[in-house]
Each structure stands twice: as C-alpha cells, then as structure tokens.
Amino acid sequence: MSYIKKIQDCYPELTKSERKMADYILTNRSEVSNKTMNDITAEISVGDATVIRFCKKIGYSGFSDLKIEIAKEDFSKRYEYQSEEMYYDKIFQDSITVLNETYQLIDSNDLKQTIQYIAQAENISIFGVGSSGQIGVSFEKMLLRVGLRGKAYNDAHFQSQVASIMSTSDVVVAMSLSGRTKDIIDSVRLAKQNGAKIIVLSNTTISPLSKLADVLLQTPVNEFINGESIEGKIAQLSICETIVRGYELEHKADVLEIREKITRSIMDKQVE
Template identity: 45%
Template sequence: MSYLKNIHDTYNLLTKSEKKVADFVVSSQKKILHSTMQDIKRATMVGDATIIRFCQKMGYTGFSDLKIDIAKEGFSAPQRSEDSFIDTIEHKLMDAIHDTRALANEEHLKQAVTMIHQAKRVFIFGVGSSGITALDMESRFLRSGLQVKAIIDSHYQAMNAALFDEHDLIIALSLTGKTQDVFDSLQIAKKNGAKIIAISNYVLSPIAQLGDVILQTAIEEYLLNGGSLSGKVSQIFAIDLLITYYELTYDINGIQMREKVARSVINKQIN
C-alpha cells in the first residue's frame, strides 16, 4: 500500500498533533527523505513521542522505517525500453557532469585553492562512498605534488580533529551534507580553529554550513540509491576542477609531477 494512501486511510484515527505530522509528511513527500526528526519538530511544533506514535499508527517501527518505505516508492530500477539501458546510464553520468558544471563557482574555487596553499596540513574527511572518493582525491593530489591525507574512519577523524589548529585544513566530502560522523568531527576541528572546504549537494546542509567555502555537487541521493556512480562522478568532477585550478593558480608543472610519480611505479608492472 502507498504510504500516502496509508496516511489517508488512517487520518481520522490520528490525534490533532499526529495530524500535524501527517500533513507535513504529505506536503513534503519525497523531500521528507532529507528531513530529520528535528526538522519535523520545528515545522509542526510537536515532540518526539508524537512523531513516533504517528509512525507506529501507520504500521512503521519508527521514522527511519517510514523513510525507507517512501524511498522504495521513489526508487526506479533500470527497465528495458525502446532506449537502451546503456544510453540511460550514459545520460545519467553526463547529466552529473553538466549539472555540477552549472553550479561551479570560480570565486569559491579561488578561495578554496588559496586555503589549500596556505594550509600547513591538508586532510580529507569522508565515510562510506564519500570515503572512497576521499582516497581517490588523495591520489589525485599526490600526482600534483601535494601530500594530503584522507581519513575515512570516523574515530580517527575525531581524534585528529581534536589536535587540529588554525594552520590545518579539512576538505569534507558528503553529498547530503548530513553525515553525522563527519559533522561531529568537523565541529571539533572548527572549535580548534581549523579551516573547512565542504563539497556537498546542499549549501544549507549542516556540513556545508560549517564550511569556510562550499563547492557544490549536483546529484540528489535517496536512501536506496546512496553511493550511486552518478554521485561519485559529480564529486570527482568537482574535485578535478579544484585540483586543476590549484595547479593553474600556482603554476604547477603537472606533467613534471606526473612523470616523477610514473617513474616511481613504472617497474611495478608485470612485463
């Protein structure tokens, strides 16, 4: 049964406060996937218990269970049609690049590369799929002659953040901008004076709001397509813009740096 029909059928059984939650969910629809309990409480002026009771009357164990059910309705698996699924995937990846390009802000890139150049140490924070992208970014920086450190374990992020100061810089990767572990570590680092470059879809997200500068990606992720290749492509494109701008700004000889790296690993290949 559709969650909207479920709400409709149960609406008259709800209390006045629970109806406020129901109205918010219906009006928000898929946007609710990016909402938290705090968002609902602020919008409806009800307490946690009311939200939980509403979800349980709908047949869900809690708010997360409701969000998963909404995500299932919005999820569309690849279907065979007149258009080849190969073309569909190609278009998604191309759209990821085009949409991220449309959001690219050269002034923000300029601020970001200045922060990288001035930092004594540069770290990249990301977990899950964004953690894998953080490792890619570390490798990409290395080929430009810049040694940075990707930290993808949340405990190590917090431990390092506790020792950061105003000379340190964090590049934080999170498509949603709501990754709790990364957010917690960034708060610690921020209190210690560290600078932050946030790479995220949403400029008003908690992680983006901690950033001294924001580089925006352009892929909206839902619960069931988290870690999508489109999201990774969007992140990598934004990262490549940042690193290329850094190389151009500080006249870094990319070919010379790449030659050094290539010579260091050339004998690692099997003849």
Template identity: 35%
Template sequence: MNSILKIKNLKDSFTDSEGRIADYIIENKEEVCNLTTGELAEITETSPASVIRFAKKLGYSGFQELKIAIAKDTPKYEMDIEKLYEAITLQDATEEIMEKVAIENIKAIKDTITLLNKEIIDISVEAIDKANYVNIFGVGSSGLVGEDLQYKMVRIGTKAGFHPDPHLQIVSASNMQEGDLAIGISHSGRTKETFNALKIAKNSGAKTISITKYGSNPVSDIADIKLYTTEVERHLRMGAISSRIAQLTIIDILFINLVKKNYNKMQEKIIKTGNLIDNLKIN
C-alpha cells in the same frame, strides 16, 4: 538556482504538507503554472497558507513568483528528457541497466554543476593552495573520493593526508593547527565519523571545507566553506553510485583549478610523477 532542482534538494527539510506540494509540482511542472494558490492547495490536500509558506521557504515572495520561476526553468525539451530518468528495476535487461546508469550519472553531474557557485570554488581553491597541510575525512564511498583527492594533491606537491581508518582520522584531526585545512566528504552530511573528525579539526584551529548534498546538515553546518552536490534518488543503490560521481566531479573541478592557478610550478611535478608511474608499467 533552478527552481525544480531547489525543490528536489530541499525535500528532506519539508513538512508533510510541504512534501505533498513538492511532489505534485515535480510531477506536474506544466500544469502547476496554470493553477491558483487555492487550486494547488485543494489538489494537494493542504491550504493556501501552506502553499504560500512553501514558496517563501524556497526564497520566493509567493506562489506567483514560484510559478514564473518554474515556467522559466523548465523548457519543454527538459520535460521530455526527464522521462528518460527511470528507476532501475530487477526486471531490466543488461542494455537497459547500461543506459540508465549512464543517464543517472550524467544527471548527477549536470545537477551538481548547477548547484556550484564559482566564487565558492575559487575560495576553496585558494584555501587549498594556502594550506600548510590538507587533511581529508570520509568513510565508505565518500572515503574512496577522499583517497582520490589525496592522490591528486600529492601528485602536484600539496601536503595532504587521508586515513581509511575512522579512528586515525579523528587522531590526525586532533593534531591539526591554524594554517591547516580539513575537508569532510559525506553525501548525506550526517556521517558521524566525518562530522566528528571535521569538528575536532575545526576546534584545533584548522579551516574546514564540506562536500555534502545540498541543504542544511551537520557536516556542512560546521564547515567554513560549503560545497554541494545534488540530492540523488536512491533506487537499487544507484544513489551511492551517482553521489560518488557527483563528488568526484567537484574534486576534479578543484584539482584542475588548483593546477591552473599554479601551472608553471605544478607542471613539472605532474610530469615527474607521471614518468615515475609510467616506469612501473609492464612493457
């Protein structure tokens, strides 16, 4: 995974000193590659030991290996384009908001693709394909994503359910059994209703998939299969918008791969349901 993206997505797990180191590296990618461990420690008011621990927490042998990774992962054109990623402000004109929303959403998709693991996607598709029943959990904006996933599943003949009422999600989770699949969607991974439903489904014998932001969180920690979106900066609720876009990207990837896996069988169902919906349109 890209070193800077890894730092951004793990920020919630950092200590205060690690957070200062992370902030400096994110804001000064070019400069940090020329610093020693002691110099970075002095700038961030930490210690050389803290810098080394920070690098090891990211999976590197030390600060030197982290610097090499940063240099490789951050070509100059990426440094220049990151200047476009600016927070939306109350003073922005309509044209500025249009551009910033588009850029934030593109960034969320791009960073999420970087986080995704091909093998985990294939395992997820296989789990959906083999499931007797797919039960989807999520509330708020994640619930909208869950509803979209259910719609896609039903169109291709997969038995799937989504209940907007969190109480019904828990009740339906308790009726799941071995051979079923539960999918919990929560950007933070800390949504109590989604966590409870997924846990109940797991205890009932169902296999579980989580779709959360990157890193350890209650929802992903209990899931058998973990899918991650990128952490999203939250300015004027842009986080809720971009996180939904990132989640929908994963849903679309799963759906397309599922159709590809069973194309001959599902093509007829897609055409049939498409024709039925077309008949409902006003001529």
C-alpha cells in the same frame, strides 16, 4: 499498500497537528528521506510526539521506518525500465544528469576560496568513511599529481586523533553526501575548534556537517537507500577534479614540472 494510500485512508482520523505532518509529506515526499525528524518538526511547528503518533497511525513503527518506505518507493519508480534490454540507457543518462546538476551547483567564489585554502595549507587532511572514504583516497592521489601532499583518513578514531592536533595552518576536506555521519561531524567539529579551515562536500546545506563548513561544495545526490551509487561517486569526483584543475591553472609553471617528475617516476613500472 503505498505510504501515500495509507496517509489518504487515515487522513479523516488525523488530528489537526497530524494533518500538518501528512500534508508536508504528500507535498515534499522527495525531500523527506534526506531530513531528520528535528528538521521537519521545526519546519511545520509540531512536536516529536505528533510525528511519532502520525507514523504509528498510518502503520509504521516510527519516523525512520516511514523514511525507508518513502525512499524504497521512490527508488523503485526511478529504476522502472521500459525495456530490460536497454536498462543501461537509464544508468548512463543518470550519470550525465548528475554531472549537469553538479555543474549547476558549483559556485565560482566557493571554488576559488577552496583553492586558496588548500594552496596555503600546511597540512591537507581528507575525512570520509565508506564510499566517501574511497573518494577521499582518490582525491589524495589527484592532489599529489599537482604537488600537494594531502592525506586521506578513513578510520574514525584516526580522524579524531588527527583533528585533535590541528592548528590554524591546517585544512580539512570532509566528504559525506548526507552530511549526517556522526564520526565525521565529531572529528570536523574538533578540527574547527582548533582553528582548521573546513571544506565540506555534501548534498545538503542544512546538515550538521554542512553547518560546520567554511566552504560548502554541494553535490546533488541523495544516497539514503541507494548507497555506493555511481552517481554519488561521479558527483564527488567531478568536484575533486575541478579543485585540482583550478589549482593547476593558478600554479601552471610549477605543476607542469611536478607532473613530469611523477610521470617519469612511474614509467619504469610499465612493461614495454
């Protein structure tokens, strides 16, 4: 039985406060999986105990259990293909959609500020774990192509150590679609305390990580149950490419020479 049917069946037995929770989920179910219990209790003015009682009344062990059920149902509907032979139409259409949505979210002023920060930085440190950590490594290589020496750190302990010795001349680029990865938040908070500028790539403006940002570059992808999605990678990489190209436009003469040097350095590695 779907969570919606469970809520509807139990609705007459819910208290006034529990009905506020039910109404919120039925109205905002596409957003629930990207929010914490604290987010929701603050929005609808109910206590944690109300949320827990509500979840148990409709058959779930707690809020996390309900969030997973909501995300599962949304994921299943999203990937219902009209024809199994043409399933790849959906994959490519989703990729096109996420590029358009990422484009719509770009703020030119935030982008200019980001380029200014990385151009002036003595050290550029890129923090990410999991899939975001892999994108961070790609970003490091993209920066090198235009003469910027960034360093990607995927290990949480190493991130913390690097953050502890940062100063006002440093920049952190923190990547986390959810914005709720504890290790990243801890390291970024430490870097910020030491005066480093913080650039965040995340899909939400209300997460703990986003609130630490000097500049937030927003992506449209929520990976709560769809981890390692191609859409998430496309969104992050397109923003990384936009940053690099923006820097290149502002430093065109210098960058062209650097690109030539790097290209020549790897030509001998290729087989004729």
